[in-house]
Amino acid sequence: MSDTLAAADLIKIEAHIDAHKGLPGALLPLMHAIQDDIGYIPEEIYPQVSKAMALSIAEVHGFISFYHHFRTHPVGKHVLQVCRAESCQAMGSEKLEAYIKAKLSVDYHNTTADGKITLLPVYCLGNCACSPSVMMNEEIYGRVDMKQIDDIVNEVIHD
Amino acid sequence: MIKVFVPRDSTALSLGANRTAKAIQAEADKRGVEIVLIRNGSRGLFWLEPFVEVETEQGRVAFAPVKPKDVSSLFDANFTDALSNTAKEHSLYLGLVKELKWLKKQHRLTFARAGISDPVSLDDYIELDGYKGLKNALTMSSEDIVKAVTDSGLRGRGGAAFPTGIKWNTVLGASANQKYIVCNADEGDSGTFSDRMIMENDPFVLIEGMTIAGLAVGATQGYIYLRSEYPHSLAILNETISKAYNAGYLGDDIKGSGKSFYIEVRRAAGAYICGEETALLESLEGKRGLVRFKPPLPAVEGLFAKPTVVNNVISLATVPIILDKGAQYYADYGMGRSRGTLPIQLAGNIKQGGLVELAFGATLRELLYDYGGGSATGRPIKAVQVGGPLGAYLPESQFDTPLDYEAFAKIEAVLGHGGIVAFDDTVDMAKMACYAFEFCAIESCGKCTPCRIGAVRGLEVLHKMTSGQDYEKNLQLVRDLSDTMMSGSLCAMGGMTPYPVLSALNHFPKDFESQHK
Ligand SMILES: Cc1cc2nc3c(=O)[nH]c(=O)nc-3n(C[C@H](O)[C@H](O)[C@H](O)COP(=O)(O)O)c2cc1C
Ligand code: SF4
Ligand code: FES
Numbered sequence: 001m002s003d004t005l006a007a008a009d010l011i012k013i014e015a016h017i018d019a020h021k022g023l024p025g026a027l028l029p030l031m032h033a034i035q036d037d038i039g040y041i042p043e044e045i046y047p048q049v050s051k052a053m054a055l056s057i058a059e060v061h062g063f064i065s066f067y068h069h070f071r072t073h074p075v076g077k078h079v080l081q082v083c084r085a086e087s088c089q090a091m092g093s094e095k096l097e098a099y100i101k102a103k104l105s106v107d108y109h110n111t112t113a114d115g116k117i118t119l120l121p122v123y124c125l126g127n128c129a130c131s132p133s134v135m136m137n138e139e140i141y142g143r144v145d146m147k148q149i150d151d152i153v154n155e156v157i158h159d
Numbered sequence: 160m161i162k163v164f165v166p167r168d169s170t171a172l173s174l175g176a177n178r179t180a181k182a183i184q185a186e187a188d189k190r191g192v193e194i195v196l197i198r199n200g201s202r203g204l205f206w207l208e209p210f211v212e213v214e215t216e217q218g219r220v221a222f223a224p225v226k227p228k229d230v231s232s233l234f235d236a237n238f239t240d241a242l243s244n245t246a247k248e249h250s251l252y253l254g255l256v257k258e259l260k261w262l263k264k265q266h267r268l269t270f271a272r273a274g275i276s277d278p279v280s281l282d283d284y285i286e287l288d289g290y291k292g293l294k295n296a297l298t299m300s301s302e303d304i305v306k307a308v309t310d311s312g313l314r315g316r317g318g319a320a321f322p323t324g325i326k327w328n329t330v331l332g333a334s335a336n337q338k339y340i341v342c343n344a345d346e347g348d349s350g351t352f353s354d355r356m357i358m359e360n361d362p363f364v365l366i367e368g369m370t371i372a373g374l375a376v377g378a379t380q381g382y383i384y385l386r387s388e389y390p391h392s393l394a395i396l397n398e399t400i401s402k403a404y405n406a407g408y409l410g411d412d413i414k415g416s417g418k419s420f421y422i423e424v425r426r427a428a429g430a431y432i433c434g435e436e437t438a439l440l441e442s443l444e445g446k447r448g449l450v451r452f453k454p455p456l457p458a459v460e461g462l463f464a465k466p467t468v469v470n471n472v473i474s475l476a477t478v479p480i481i482l483d484k485g486a487q488y489y490a491d492y493g494m495g496r497s498r499g500t501l502p503i504q505l506a507g508n509i510k511q512g513g514l515v516e517l518a519f520g521a522t523l524r525e526l527l528y529d530y531g532g533g534s535a536t537g538r539p540i541k542a543v544q545v546g547g548p549l550g551a552y553l554p555e556s557q558f559d560t561p562l563d564y565e566a567f568a569k570i571e572a573v574l575g576h577g578g579i580v581a582f583d584d585t586v587d588m589a590k591m592a593c594y595a596f597e598f599c600a601i602e603s604c605g606k607c608t609p610c611r612i613g614a615v616r617g618l619e620v621l622h623k624m625t626s627g628q629d630y631e632k633n634l635q636l637v638r639d640l641s642d643t644m645m646s647g648s649l650c651a652m653g654g655m656t657p658y659p660v661l662s663a664l665n666h667f668p669k670d671f672e673s674q675h676k
Contacts, residue, residue, distance in 0.1 A: 024463060025425070027445030032387075032426050053445070066447040069387050069429035081388075085349035086544055086594070087580045090507035091535065123431060123598070125388050126352040127173050128580065129205035129505060129512030138390040142173035 009038050013045055017052045027053055027063055031070055040071045075118040076111040078156045080104075081135040084121045087128035091143075096132050099146050103153065116157055160193045161239045162214040165225075166274065168201035168359050169391045170352070175226060176209040182227035183211070186234050194239060200360025202274030203514030204261055212256060213241040220246070221253040261511070261530060266492055266500045269477045270516045273360040279395060281402050284363040290408065292479030296371045297416045304375040305331055308478060310486035312498025316353075317343055317434075317471030318546070318575045318651075320497075320564045323478075326468060329458035330376040333466035338378035340369050341443065341462060341469045344385040344392070345427050345434035348547025350506040350578030354472035356514055358385075358392040361476070362399040366422060368475035370409065371482055372468055373420040381422040382462070384439050387429050396424050431548075431602035435650050436469040438604055449604050450650045471576070473502055492518035497563045507543075507580035508534045517562070524558040527581060538583035542667065544591075546575025548598050549655035551662035552588065571658065588667035589625045593618055595659040603652060610653025613644045617660065625671055634671075637664070 013034055020030040030049070034041050041064055050057045064070045082097055104112050104119060111118040127133040130142030136152050144152075165171075165180040180196060187194045204210055207223035211233075220241035222233060229251060236249040246252060253259065267273075276283035284290070296304050309324025330338060342365065346354040357365055369381045385393055400422050403409040411419045425443060427433055433442045437451035440462050461467025477499065481489045490498045497519035503526060505512045510532035517526075527533070527540060534540050542552045551572035553560070560566055567574050582591075599614035617640050624633040641657035648654040664671060 025443050025445040028425060028428065028442060032428070059446075062447055063445070067428035067430050069427075086548060086591070087350045087506040087578075089591075089594070090580055090582045090586065122388060122429075123602075124347065124349045124351075125169075126346060126355040126386075127170050128350045128352060128507065128578070129509075129514075130170055130173060130208070131507060133173065135388075140169050140173040140391075142170060 006044070009042070010045075012037055013042075014048070017048060021052055027055070027060075031064060031067075035070060040074050043072050077116050078137055079118045079120060080153070081120045081122040081125070083123070083125050083127075083131070083133045085124040085128075087124070088132040091131040093132040096134075096144065096146065096149065100134075100149055103149065117153065160195050162197055163187075163194045163239065164197045164199040164212040164214075164219070165209060166201040167198040167278070167391075168208075169355060169389070170205045171201050171208040171210070172391070174208045174224070178227050179209040179211065179225050179230070182230040183225075183233075186230050187239075190234055192234065192239055197277055199276055200272075200274045200278040201356065202256070202262060203270070203356060204259070204511075205513035206511045207253075213239055213246075215241045217242065217255060219256045221256050221259065222249065222251040223253055225251060261515075265516050266518050267516050268480050268489065268492070268500050269364075269473060269502055270356070270361070270514065271480065272364065273356060273514075278360050278362055279398050279402070281363065281399070281406055281408075284361075288483065289363055289479075290367055292482030293367050293371055293374075293408070293413075295482050296374050297414065297418070301331055301375050301377060304371065304482065307481055307486045308375070311481045311489040312486075312493070312496070313474065313477055313481065313489065314497070314564070315471055316473035316477070316501070316576060317436075318348075318573070320574070323470060323474050326458055326470070327372065327375050329456065330378070330466045330468050333459055335466050337380070337463075337465045338376055339462045339465055339467040340372045340376070340378045340381040340475075341436075341440070341457075341467055342369055342381065342383040342472055342475055343434065343436065343439060343469055344383050344389075344472050345439060346386055346389075346472070346576070347431040347434045348550075348576050348578050350544065350580035351504050351547060351576045352506075353502040353504055353514060353577060355389055355392055356502075357472050357476045358389070359395050362395050363403065364476045364479055365396075365472055366400060366403050366409065368478040369422055370413065370420045371478050372470065372475060374418055376466070376468055378466075378468065379419045379421060381420065382443060383422065383424045384427055384433070384443060385424055386427045393424060393426065400424065430604075431598075432604040432650075432652055435652065438650075439469065440467065447604075449606050450652075452649065473576075494518070494520035494561065494563050495565055497565070501562060501574065501577050503562065504576075504578045505531045505581075506578060508536055508540070508583045509579075509581045510535050510537075519563050520561050522559050522561050523553065523579070526562075526579060527558065531581065534581060534583045536583050536585075538585065540581050541584040541586055542582045542588060542591075542663075544580045544582070544659065545578070546573040547578055548595065549573070549651060549658055550575050550578075551658045552591065552666065553662070554666040556666075571662070573655070573658070588663040588670040589621070592660045592663040592671075593621050593625075595656055595663075596621060599652060599656040607647070607649040607653065609644045609647040610649070610656070613640055613648075613653060614656060616640060617644075617656075621660075630672070634664075 438448040
């Protein structure tokens with residue numbers, strides 16, 4: 001997996017590193033740029049990042065592991081985030097979570113067997129007046145019920 | 160041509176506003192009805208989204224909520240002639256927007272423009288009194304700008320309610336070759352969305368507020384630290400910031416004044432603790448979001464060790480109206496030491512959720528019932544959590560508390576960022592108390608022991624308690640642990656996690672006992 005990654009993606013990653021050199025506080029936007037582009041942050045690139053940013057590898061690792069948003073492994077083609085926070089709980093998100101996990105046969109932080117959907121918990125999407133909420137990729141859905149979960153999932157599963 | 164408005168706010172989108180907009184345009188084309196479709200911001204009547212408005216000579220008329228399936232019947236009723244009798248008879252007709260009770264009684268100061276026009280249009284912004292505050296500020300000395308903000312009584316809306324003018328004065332007084340304005344747009348609290356609403360529905364007011372802050376303290380660089388969960392806000396901010404640069408409202412020599420100010424958006428990465436201002440600064444510097452010891456205050460040694468104003472989105476977005484209409488105008492609203500207005504967010508199990516901006520002093524009961532219309536499920540409201548995950552749970556006996564920082568402090572509660580999350584009588588408060596510890600365990604930055612270990616231990620002890628093991632002994636343990644966390648934590652993450660826990664225990668003891676009996 002990481003061998004095939006290396007050739008094409010490495011060039012992209014190096015371009016991102018170059019583009020961020022000299023920017024104050026560059027590590028945060030750089031990691032976003034890489035993850036947006038490649039889908040995750042490959043651990044193999046820590047040495048390059050540490051060299052370019054004048055940080056130790058441990059610092060780079062510590063940074064990435066601190067933030068929930070960053071991941072060091074590929075995810076599925078689509079990412080489904082389910083809100084677990086209080087407002088959504090007040091509107092029955094726990095049942096919805098159970099339904100989604102059963103429907104996709106995965107727990108949080110895992111990807112469906114066909115590689116299509118990665119399931120992630122999220123703590124508030126700012127859509128709390130219309131809880132419960134989920135986000136498929138960058139599409140947000142409010143007042144979600146089980147039937148709508150079926151629709152949202154079906155829509156991406158067939159592409 | 161008749162103007163038809165369909166909001167582009169995230170919550171409107173989450174309820175299908177894009178599909179509604181498409182359906183309206185398609186139906187208009189099909190029928191040969193000429194309309195101009197405008198994607199405006201939302202006014203925050205979220206329970207009615209997609210909230211469609213039609214322009215008339217008497218003002219805008221609302222039809223809501225409009226789903227794609229309603230569109231053809233709206234055209235049948237000739238809704239684009241919204242004053243016609245047929246339009247009035249349509250089941251989704253709500254009448255003139257300015258007459259809607261829910262909006263009419265509000266004090267929209269910070270949110271004066273939200274929902275009226277296309278949020279990314281600079282021309283609309285200026286036409287609706289935008290940039291008047293900056294225009295005044297450009298003629299004033301730094302000291303006078305700071306004084307206006309101080310005199311307005313504005314206190315930080317991010318949670319800690321610290322007087323904004325005093326913070327600015329510290330930064331103004333610090334000498335340094337570089338100072339910064341950092342906008343805290345990490346809005347991590349469940350039940351809150353007012354920052355998001357400003358950024359998506361009136362972004363220029365935030366840009367203007369940050370620019371004024373820069374002039375006030377002598378800072379030329381601003382950063383907006385935006386939570387990664389808000390992709391729509393990100394797109395809108397980047398678009399409007401670039402428009403402001405092009406029109407000379409940002410960059411070198413702002414509107415020929417010789418003053419400069421630059422803004423850049425930086426995306427956060429999903430850590431709740433990075434909403435705490437010093438953890439946020441660490442994160443902006445490209446480090447893990449560990450909370451810093453204070454002093455030094457960020458106002459003295461903040462971003463890259465330079466004097467830095469860190470303010471919440473709402474605090475900054477409120478500055479333009481203060482500079483436009485004067486400190487006294489703003490200070491005339493409110494009660495006690497809570498001056499001005501608070502954008503309140505009604506969320507959770509509530510029938511009419513959305514944004515209610517009111518002068519301080521309204522009671523929770525008014526908000527929950529007059530505005531909120533009671534619970535969404537129709538069951539009694541058992542508890543509300545005010546002020547996010549670190550805020551206390553309040554029982555019905557406290558619903559007459561006025562929204563005022565001091566009144567809330569008196570009952571060991573907080574207003575925080577103004578989010579109100581309602582729960583009906585099916586909620587198990589023992590579970591919510593467990594969740595508070597669980598959340599703290601997930602989101603603790605790990606720097607100090609009472610928080611890092613306390614949250615994990617707290618959850619264990621609560622589990623034991625509710626499963627009936629040594630109830631009294633474990634109850635005492637939870638209380639002792641809470642004391643330790645409150646007095647020994649470095650920041651409010653560990654220091655306030657006991658608020659939801661203890662309030663749940665104190666007000667709803669039966670939820671904890673029933674399970675062990
Ligand atoms: C755990 C924690 C999380 C916080 N999250 C936020 C936040 O998301 N947004 C915010 O504006 N302030 C947040 N704050 C408050 C900030 O530390 C700081 O007081 C605020 O940004 C200052 O701006 P203001 O004076 O305009 O409110 C948080 C504080 C703590 C302790
Ligand atoms: S209280 Fe918690 S979040 Fe705050 S500094 Fe201590 S460990 Fe970090
Ligand atoms: S709590 Fe779920 S969207 Fe805010």
